[in-house]
Amino acid sequence: GAVVSQHPSRVICKSGTSVKIECRSLDFQATTMFWYRQFPKQSLMLMATSNEGSKATYEQGVEKDKFLINHASLTLSTLTVTSAHPEDSSFYICSAKGRRAYEQYFGPGTRLTVT
Amino acid sequence: TQLLEQSPQFLSIQEGENLTVYCNSSSVFSSLQWYRQEPGEGPVLLVTVVTGGEVKKLKRLTFQFGDARKDSSLHITAAQPGDTGLYLCAGTYNFNKFYFGSGTKLNVKP
Numbered sequence: 001g002a003v004v005s006q007h008p009s010r011v012i013c014k015s016g017t018s019v020k021i022e023c024r025s026l027d028f029q030a031t032t033m034f035w036y037r038q039f040p041k042q043s044l045m046l047m048a049t050s051n052e053g054s055k056a057t058y059e060q061g062v063e064k065d066k067f068l069i070n071h072a073s074l075t076l077s078t079l080t081v082t083s084a085h086p087e088d089s090s091f092y093i094c095s096a097k098g099r100r101a102y103e104q105y106f107g108p109g110t111r112l113t114v115t
Numbered sequence: 116t117q118l119l120e121q122s123p124q125f126l127s128i129q130e131g132e133n134l135t136v137y138c139n140s141s142s143v144f145s146s147l148q149w150y151r152q153e154p155g156e157g158p159v160l161l162v163t164v165v166t167g168g169e170v171k172k173l174k175r176l177t178f179q180f181g182d183a184r185k186d187s188s189l190h191i192t193a194a195q196p197g198d199t200g201l202y203l204c205a206g207t208y209n210f211n212k213f214y215f216g217s218g219t220k221l222n223v224k225p
Contacts, residue, residue, distance in 0.1 A: 004157075006157075032211075034212075034213070041220070042218070043203060043215045043216060043217050043218040044158070044203070044215045045215075046212065046213070046214075046215075049211070049212065091155075093157050093158075095157075097210075100163075102145065102146040102148070102163055102165065102207055102210050103148070103160065103163055104148075104160075104213060105160065106150075106157035106158045106159070106160075107157050108156050108157045109155065109156060109157045111155070
């Protein structure tokens with residue numbers, strides 16, 4: 001149990017275009033999902049907390065108009081990187097909060113490369 | 116500023132050796148988790164500790180939560196090449212947000 005998927009696993013896009021990343025909890029309902037960004041050889045940086053049916057809560061320094069988050073159902077959250085630039089290239093990982101409040105389960109990540 | 120500091124940052128050891136990774140903070144956490152992450156993949160949850168002084172064992176891995184719930188350690192006995200990866204600790208105050216440590220990159224050589 002507690003499986004989280006992400007799609008796509010890798011995406012290459014041109015500068016100025018938008019990219020959507022999906023995060024799904026496959027065998028449980030997740031009222032809360034988190035979006036993280038990870039730079040090479042570094043730890044995870046929380047970008048935003050996504051709650052089903054309400055607006056996402058963004059961390060300080062994260063542009064909400066650039067990183068659009070939608071949590072339309074209990075099993076799906078999406079992150080859209082709008083007007084992508086090369087500096088947005090990174091590894092984006094989502095996680096879903098499990099049945100026990102203090103646990104979260106991670107997706108396999110999405111490698112975004114902006115050329 | 117990192118809320119959770121891990122040490123060491125890098126560790127390269129021979130198969131069969133023992134090692135300990137530390138996760139320290141000046142803050143008190145409600146619970147703390149340990150994860151292992153392999154390149155190009157998401158972190159995988161290893162354990163959650165919630166009680167001060169708690170010790171949990173997972174085969175050759177032993178996890179301890181400090182009495183004051185500010186720190187934790189991960190001890191691996193007789194390390195194997197399959198233990199290679201990035202080890203991350205993460206703490207939470209109110210279960211609404213998780214703060215990740217700086218990470219420890221472990222390489223176990225055969």
